[in-house]
Amino acid sequence: MQRIMIIVAFVSQKGGVGKSTLARALAREAVSSGLNAKVGDLDTDQATIVDWHKVRTQRGLEPVISVELFRNVTDAAKAAAQHDLLIVDGPAKASASTTEIAKASALVVQPSGPARDDLNPAIRVFHGLVKQGIPQSRLVFALNHIGTENEADAARAYIEEAGFAALPGYLPERPAYRIAQNEGYAITETRFATLKKQADTLIQSLIDRVGEAANG
Amino acid sequence: MADASKLKSLRGLGAPPSPDEARDDLVPPPPPQPADGPPQPPIPQAAPRQSPAPITPGPRIDARSLRRSGRTVHFATKVTPEFDARVRQIAADTGKMLTEILEEALVAYEKQSTNR
Numbered sequence: 001m002q003r004i005m006i007i008v009a010f011v012s013q014k015g016g017v018g019k020s021t022l023a024r025a026l027a028r029e030a031v032s033s034g035l036n037a038k039v040g041d042l043d044t045d046q047a048t049i050v051d052w053h054k055v056r057t058q059r060g061l062e063p064v065i066s067v068e069l070f071r072n073v074t075d076a077a078k079a080a081a082q083h084d085l086l087i088v089d090g091p092a093k094a095s096a097s098t099t100e101i102a103k104a105s106a107l108v109v110q111p112s113g114p115a116r117d118d119l120n121p122a123i124r125v126f127h128g129l130v131k132q133g134i135p136q137s138r139l140v141f142a143l144n145h146i147g148t149e150n151e152a153d154a155a156r157a158y159i160e161e162a163g164f165a166a167l168p169g170y171l172p173e174r175p176a177y178r179i180a181q182n183e184g185y186a187i188t189e190t191r192f193a194t195l196k197k198q199a200d201t202l203i204q205s206l207i208d209r210v211g212e213a214a215n216g
Numbered sequence: 217m218a219d220a221s222k223l224k225s226l227r228g229l230g231a232p233p234s235p236d237e238a239r240d241d242l243v244p245p246p247p248p249q250p251a252d253g254p255p256q257p258p259i260p261q262a263a264p265r266q267s268p269a270p271i272t273p274g275p276r277i278d279a280r281s282l283r284r285s286g287r288t289v290h291f292a293t294k295v296t297p298e299f300d301a302r303v304r305q306i307a308a309d310t311g312k313m314l315t316e317i318l319e320e321a322l323v324a325y326e327k328q329s330t331n332r
Contacts, residue, residue, distance in 0.1 A: 013239075096244045103244075116229050123232050128239030154229055162232035 005080055006214045007073070008206075009088040009105040011098050013121040018111035018144035018171065020048040021187055023089040024065075025203045026210075028186035030085050031063045037085040038066040040076030042101070049089050056184035073101045085210075094125045102134045106213040109167075109206065113145040114155035123162045136163060140209060142202060143170035167209060169202035 008026065010019035023039060030037040041049040053067035066083075070076040073088055080086040090101050102108045108129065112122040126139045141159050143166055146152045156166045171177065171187065172195070180190040187199040295303075307317050 094239065094242065096242055099242045099244045119229070120233050124237050124239045125242070127233065127235045127237060128242040130235065131238045131240070132242055132244075158229045158232050163235070 004214075005077070005083055005086055006107075006210060007077060007086045007088060007105040008107045008109065008210055008213075009073070009090055009101045010109050010111065011090040011094060011101060011125070012092070012110055012112075013094045013125045015046070015092040017113065017118065017122075018142065020052070020089050021144070021171070021177065021181065022109060022111055022142055022203070022206070023087050024049060024052060024181065025186040025188045025199060026206055027065045027067075027087050028063070029188055029203050029207065030087070031065050035084045036082070037087060038068065038080040038083045039087045039089060040068060040070045040073070040080065041089045042070055042073065042076065042097070043089060043091050044069060044071065046092060052181060052184060055182075059184045061184050072097060073104045077104060094128070098125065099129060099132045099134070102129050102132070102138070106138065107210055108134065108139050109142050110139070111142045111144045112155070112159075114143065114147070114151045118145075119155060119158055123159070123164065126164055127162075138213065139164055141166040142206065143167070145173045146170045147173055167202060168205040169198065171202055172198060 010023045012019050020043075027037050027039045039049055039053075041047055043049075047069055049067050050069050053065065056065070068076070068079060070079065076086060076088060088101055088105065091097060110122050110126060112118045122141065126136075126141075129139060130136055141164060143152055143155055146155070152170045159166045174192075174195055176190050176192050176195050177187045177199070180187060188196060188203055190196050190199065303314060303317055306312075307314050310317075
């Protein structure tokens with residue numbers, strides 16, 4: 001039976017929105033579930049996930065996640081041809097390469113904070129991708145750096161009004177997530193039960209969405 | 217049925233950008249022609265930060281940095297007021313520096329640990 005590889009990409013208009021955070025967590029949970037997943041880090045300047053992978057490897061953390069730095073999505077897809085899932089961590093800023101990444105991906109996730117300053121540039125990027133022929137159904141937001149439930153609800157309504165969807169769940173703004181990642185863990189591996197649950201909820205909704213994308 | 221319009225009064229975010237405000241700089245470049253020359257070498261994985269990167273400033277050079285020998289390093293931590301008072305009292309009583317008391321305490325601790 002021929003293996004079909006699914007590409008899930010994380011893109012953004014600006015850095016620090018949570019692309020690498022979500023990519024790492026999705027990779028961790030996919031590999032834990034027995035999927036043959038690979039992370040393609042396309043941010044050759046920052047190489048955030050490559051650095052994190054070094055820490056994780058040095059500390060001997062399980063499961064072992066395959067991470068590699070690539071110049072573009074085409075190279076990443078070739079290298080991951082034998083995998084079930086390729087998770088692409090896009091460059092820090094949206095550019096023409098974002099369209100190439102989106103065209104190759106079954107699902108494009110854009111993390112965003114809840115402020116207008118975060119949401120507006122992010123929505124413009126998705127509008128731009130739609131203009132380049134990417135189906136709206138392949139584009140989804142993930143809410144990050146959330147302060148309150150009301151803030152999450154408002155951001156979600158704003159995104160929906162713009163014609164896009166936001167994944168159920170969100171990541172609250174908490175130093176514990178940063179600390180976990182500093183130590184080579186994914187956010188779903190934080191030792192704080194409530195934060196772990198919130199990360200699990202968001203990543204599970206992402207996995208569900210990937211499943212829907214994979215099944216057409 | 218839930219009335220989502222109530223959320224609008226909560227959010228204060230105004231109207232989101234319309235499709236007319238789409239980014240127009242996301243057009244991918246045309247695919248490279250075969251005459252472009254040999255394929256590019258793969259990125260060396262062991263040195264991801266060696267790609268053309270912005271020049272980052274080195275360590276600041278001033279009188280203090282020029283005097284720095286590296287013989288000692290900062291060792292900052294928080295302790296209780298009682299601990300602070302006890303260590304300082306011992307230092308004052310023995311005419312030693314705080315760091316000497318800490319060093320001697322560490323030696324004593326290590327000796328005690330190995331004797332267990």
